Amino acid sequence: MSTSAVEQNTDALRGAAIDPDRVVAVVGTGAMGQGIAQVALVAGHPVRLYDTLPGRVGEAAAAIGARLDRQVDKGRMTAADRDAARARLHPAAGLAELSDAALVVEAVVERLSVKQELFRELEGIVSDDCLLATNTSSLSVTAVAGALSRPGRFVGLHFFNPAPLLPLVEVVSGTATGADAARRALATVTAWGKTPVSCADLPGFIVNRIARPFYAEAFALLEDRVADPATLDAVLRESGGFRMGPFELTDLIGQDVNEAVTRSVWESFFRSPKFIPSLLQRRLVEAGSLGRKSGRGWYDYADGAERPRPHTAAPAAPPAYVVAEGELDPAPGLLELIAESGVTLRREPEDEGTRLILPSGGQLVPVDGQTAAEYRDVVYFDLALDYRAATRIALSAAPHTGERTLQEAVGLFQALGKKVSVIKDAPGMIVARTVAMMIDLATDAVAKGVATEEDIDTAMRLGVNYPVGPLEWNRKLPLGYAHELLESVDERVPGGRYAPGLALFLHTHASAPDGEGSDPDS
Secondary structure: HHHHHHHHHHHHHHHHOOOOOOOOEOOOOOOOHHHHHHHHHOOOOOOEEEEEOOOOHHHHHHHHHHHHHHHHOOOOOOOHHHHHHHHHHHHHHOHHHHOOOOEEOOOOOHHHHHHHHHHHHHHHHHHHHHHEEEEEOOOHHHHHHOOOHHHEEEEEEEEEOOOOOOOEEEEEEEEOHHHHHHHHHHHHHOOOOOEEEEEOOHHHHHHHOOHHHHHHHHHHHOOOOOOOOOOOOOOOOOOOOOOOOOOHHHHHHHHHHHHHHHHHHHHOOOOOHOOOOOOOHHHHOOOOOOOOHOOOOEEEEOOOOOOOOOOOOOOOOOOEEEEEEEEOOOOOHHHHHHHHOOOOOEEEOOOOEEEEEEOOOOEEEOOOOOHHHOOOOOOOOOOOOOOOOOOEEEEEEOOOOOOOHHHHHHHHHHHHHEEEEEEOOOOOOOHHHHHHHHHHHHHHHOOOOOOOOHHHHHHHHHHHHOOOOOOHHHHHHHOOHHHHHHHHHHHOOOOOOOOOOOOHHHHHHHOOOOOOOOOOOO
C-alpha cells in the first residue's frame, strides 16, 4: 500500500474509533486481560475490570498499577499520566456494572462453552451499540458468536502477549460480523497505537496458521536426526535472520502452550498433514518439561546448566579457486562475496543448473529440495536471508561425498567469514524448507481470503518478529523457487506434508513473464 493509501485508510478509520471518554470493559484478569486493560487505560479510556474469581480483580489492578509505575521509572510515562490512568481503572463486582461499556473484550479460559455463556449474559446487559470482542487465539470467532442473537457486532481482537509491548492485533471477522463492527474495531485498535491486520475467521487466523512450519520443520529435522536443537536454532538465527530459533522460542512460550496451539490448528484443518504435531514435543509435555517455566524443555535451565553449543566445523583451508556455472540465483550476492574473499572465481555460463565446481571436481550446490545422496560428489548449502549478513551457513553431504570436497566447501564459506554447520543429508535442508513451507501456507491464506499479502507480511513481522514476511521473502527468491523446492521434497518425503498447494502453483505461473508458459494445444 502506498503512503497516500495508508494515510487515506487511517483518515477513514479515525472517525470510527470508540471515543476515549467511553468505557472499555475487560473480562478476565490473567496476563492477557491485564495487558489489554493497560492498553485501553493508557489510550485514555475508563476501564472496568471483571473476573469471576474472588480477589482476582484487586490483584490484577495492583499488577497493572505496578507496571505503570515501571513505565514512569523508565521515563516512558509521566507521573501525572500514571495517576490519571490509575484513577480510570475501576474493579467491577458483577457483569451488571459493565452496562455502559462501549466495548467489552473477553480474555477468559479457552473453552467455547464458557465464552458463549459469558457473551449470552453480556448481550442482555450492554447497550445495542456496544462492540463485543473475544481475544481467543484458537477458537472460532464464528462459533463463539453463534450463541448471540445479534452476532453482527461481534469480532475477534487477538492481542499478542505482552499486549502493552507488542504492536500487532489481529482483527478477526466471523461469518456474521458486520462491516461496521469490523471498521470500528480496526479504528479503535489503531487509535490505541497498535497495528491492526484484518483477517477472516479460519483456523489459526494469520500468525498461528503461518508460523506452524517454523516449529514443525525444526522438530521434524530433529526427529530425523539431521541436527541437534542448538544447531537448528543457530542456523535459523544466523542464516535465516530469525531473532530466536524454534527450540529456544518454544521453551520461552511453554511447550504445553505451543503444542496445544499446534494440535488445535491440526484438528481444525481436519488433521491435515501440513499441520501434524511433533511426537517429540508431545513427549516433552508428557514429561512435564515445559521450558523455562518448569526449568527444563529442549534445554536445561537449572542454575549452572551449560547451554549446548551448535555444531561448528573446524577450520579448513579454502580452495584455491572455484568455477561458477550459472549465476547462483537462489544465493544473490554470493559470487561477489567469493570474489572479494581472495578465492579465485572463474565464471562459465550454464544453460541448466547453477553450481560451484571445486578443485576436487566435486560440486557445491544451492539447496533445491534434492539430496546429496543422489549424486556422486555433491555438497549442498542452505538458504540465507542475506548471504553477506549471514554469520553461519549449513552444509549437507552424503556419506559417500568426498572428504576433500566437503573440506573445500567448508573452507570456502569460512573464507567468507561464516561459521559452518555440517548437517545430515536432508531434502530442503533447514532454512529453505522452513521458509518454503511458510510461503506455501501464506500464499494459500491469500487465495482463501484469510488476509491480504500486506497484512500477512505485517502480521508475521510484528506478531512473531520475523525478519521479513513470507510473501516478501518469496519475492526475493527466483520465480518458482519455493514451489519447485517443495515438489522435490514431496517426492522424497511423500505423504502430503510438503506437496505445494494449488495457490502457490498458480501464483508462480501467474507471475511468469510473458512467453514462458507452454501452449495448451501443444
